[in-house]
Amino acid sequence: MVNNGFQGRGVTRLTPDIYRVPIEELTTFGGTVADDVISRDGAVILPKGTKIVLLGDSLLQVLKRLEDEGIDHLHVMRSDEVTSDALDSFVESVVSSNMIIDSQIARTSIREVKRLFESLRHNKLTPELVGPVMEMARELVEQILRRPKVLFSVARVRQWDEYTFIHSFNTAAIAGFLVNRMDPRLVEKAVLGGLLHDLGKAKIPLEILNKPGPLTDSEFQVIKTHPVVGEELAVKVGIDDPDILSIIREHHERWSGIGYPDGKSGESIGFLARVVAVADSFDAMTAERSYKAPIHYRSAVKNILTDSGTHFDPKVSRVLLLAFGLYPPGSVVELSDGSVGVVVSSGGEDLMRPVVLVKVAPDGSIVREPKLLDLKRSREGICKYLGWEGKRAL
């Protein structure tokens, strides 16, 4: 057996590249998962190729899951650095493992949202209409709470005129996932609000709503009526929860005040509306439409980062970025040599390798004159997210 410096802590080297690592050592060991890690009921917990370091703050949840499954060690390939390719493959693995939402629940939710929209379009405005959607929201919440892993874009659009309903479902799942990481008590409202956020589109002429191409200015003016129309419809069918109404009316408001319909800004926009704004935009960017190709998840994440603080609440975009194991400015991180610093820029093209202001040396001493370290030009990588320092750090 080759001594690799980890022997004393229970890590064993199996081949030149593969190690047997107890799960409590995963955080410090890093590396890449060597085989698919499967739960007792056959679900993939960690796909082969997952970079441990890229799990970011979801690592704790993964460790808990492994423990629950009675898995006490993993086979891990040791890797030196995190590359853009690694990020791509990680994102792919997240996306391909998101079938953990029960497909029956997804299908039924989408069908119920469609039924609600069609009833509203035909002027059927009875309070009983919303019941089935509320029921599905509750089931979806249960899924989100039970499965803390990322749930992005669960359903793909097959027919263009289905887009609104599928998008509503995806937005609900993403919003619920994000809120679960901030305030789990609000998950149910976020999910129901996500399912209903575009309710006003039930009154948009179908030739505009499903137009197979970009909208003209006047068509866009019609589309822009949907938040206010949606709020009116919601009230008419008996929805009186101010948070749900705020999601419907305010999900196109923007953090800097450039949104519609009221031009609200910052925290005057409801919290859940700010979450749904991020979820809505993220799903819309990654969706294929008849007039646009989907953009890659990685680019969508980058766009959210670019628009954080102008379009989006920085706190909410941060949660999305962290879910992808990315580190926005202000994140306090531990580097692979044990030093600790604050991310001061997002790393341009390579979000995994930002510039870090190193404040604590590997030996734990405070650095008197903190220095900037560009991780793109360094052997060091981020191995742990420690928290958020906020603007003070900048």
Ligand SMILES: [Fe+2]
């Ligand atoms: Fe909308």
